[in-house]
Amino acid sequence: MANVILKVTDLYKSFGGVAATDHVNLDVIEGEIHAVIGPNGAGKTTLISQLSGDLAPDGGQVEFQGEDITHAPAWTRALMGLARSFQITSIVHELTMIDNVALSVQAHAGHSFRFWQPAREATELQEPALAALRQVGLEDRAHVVSRNVSHGEHRQLEIAMALAANPSLLMLDEPMAGMGSDESAKMVNILSGLKGQKSMLLIEHDMDAVFALADRITVLVYGRAIATGTPEEIRENEDVRKAYLGDEAA
Numbered sequence: 001m002a003n004v005i006l007k008v009t010d011l012y013k014s015f016g017g018v019a020a021t022d023h024v025n026l027d028v029i030e031g032e033i034h035a036v037i038g039p040n041g042a043g044k045t046t047l048i049s050q051l052s053g054d055l056a057p058d059g060g061q062v063e064f065q066g067e068d069i070t071h072a073p074a075w076t077r078a079l080m081g082l083a084r085s086f087q088i089t090s091i092v093h094e095l096t097m098i099d100n101v102a103l104s105v106q107a108h109a110g111h112s113f114r115f116w117q118p119a120r121e122a123t124e125l126q127e128p129a130l131a132a133l134r135q136v137g138l139e140d141r142a143h144v145v146s147r148n149v150s151h152g153e154h155r156q157l158e159i160a161m162a163l164a165a166n167p168s169l170l171m172l173d174e175p176m177a178g179m180g181s182d183e184s185a186k187m188v189n190i191l192s193g194l195k196g197q198k199s200m201l202l203i204e205h206d207m208d209a210v211f212a213l214a215d216r217i218t219v220l221v222y223g224r225a226i227a228t229g230t231p232e233e234i235r236e237n238e239d240v241r242k243a244y245l246g247d248e249a250a
Contacts, residue, residue, distance in 0.1 A: 003030040005169055005199050006051070006082075011060035013046055020046040022223035023060065027200055028169065033191070035202040035210045038220035044203045047220065048173055050085040051201070053077045065168065078108075081168035082191055085159050085175065094148035095137055097157055100146055101129035101164050107174055108165040132160040136190050152183030156190065163198075170194075171201045211235075219243070 006028040013021045024149045028034045036044055050054035051062060053074030064082055072080075087107045091100055098162045102125040129221060133139050136156040141149065146157065155175055162170055175191070176184045188209050191200070195213070204210050210217065211231045218228040234240055 004028070005030045005065055006020060006201065007061075008051070008061075011047070011050060011062065012058050013050060013055065014058055019223045021050065021057070021220075024220070024223070024225050026218045026225060028199055029215075030199050031196050032215040033195055033200045033202055033213050035204060035214035035217045036220060037204070037207070037210055037217060041222075042220040043223040044220055044248045045173070046223075048084065048171055048201070048203055050172060052082070054084075060071075062234040078165065078167075081166070082171070083165050083167035083169070084171045084173065085162040091093060091146050091154060091157060091161075094145065096143050096145055097153075097160075098129050098142040100125065100157060101132050101160050102126060104161040104164040105129050105132075128164060128166075129160075132164040133157075135163055135194065136160045137186070150183070152179055152186065152244040155179070155183075155187065159190070163194075167198070169199045169201065171203075173203050174205065175202070176204060176206045180193070184209060236246075 004024070004027045008024055008026045011021050011024040012019065022043070024047060026034070036047065038044055046055065050057045053069070053072060058068065060070070060215050061068060064077065064080060067080070069077055069080070092103070105128050107124050128140060130139065133142050136159050138153065138156050138160060141153065146154070149157070159175065176187055181185065184206060191213055194200070202213065203208070207209045214231055216228060216230055217234045219240050221235060224245060228242050229237065
């Protein structure tokens with residue numbers, strides 16, 4: 001039987017009486033990429049903010065690896081192995097790529113930040129940092145100062161920083177945002193290479209990327225999950241076609 005790493009039950013959040021997540025149910029199976037799609041205002045950001053602990057739900061339950069984390073703070077979830085890329089990480093532009101990732105390794109391990117100069121030379125920080133950069137194709141750029149890299153490389157670096165914490169579940173919030181076609185294709189290849197190694201919850205507007213990567217897809221419309229299924233099932237779902245995909249599903 002498939003192992004469910006994240007289970008969301010009847011998750012509810014409203015703002016001014018308007019439901020942003022309206023009794024959402026979904027689960028992420030260990031090792032899969034589960035994408036969440038929907039038009040602007042569908043509740044995707046509100047959903048992922050509740051899952052990461054940045055926003056408290058008004059109702060429902062979130063379970064991670066069998067434990068109820070509905071009211072757990074974000075730092076507790078991170079230590080349990082739940083990482084939100086582009087939200088929990090913060091690039092220090094004056095530092096090199098590898099130093100940024102080493103900071104992430106250091107933070108997750110609970111080391112002191114008081115003496116960064118010796119820490120940047122510590123093997124126990126540098127080796128996992130380099131390994132994380134290797135996973136996202138940035139090994140050769142390890143010693144480049146972060147302010148001098150492209151937008152796409154910044155996105156790769158942010159994923160490396162999340163991977164450095166060795167999460168059980170990686171939540172990716174719009175990883176292709178602002179990218180050109182070549183950068184998006186590179187990111188798809190990177191995430192494809194992580195498939196099966198890391199469980200992932202992917203929020204993304206790029207439908208080509210979603211259908212190339214996802215094992216399953218949940219569609220949100222006005223805060224409600226109207227369908228969950230394989231990419232093929234979602235393409236063929238008439239409710240989804242009418243509500244969101246339109247001609248893209250043809």
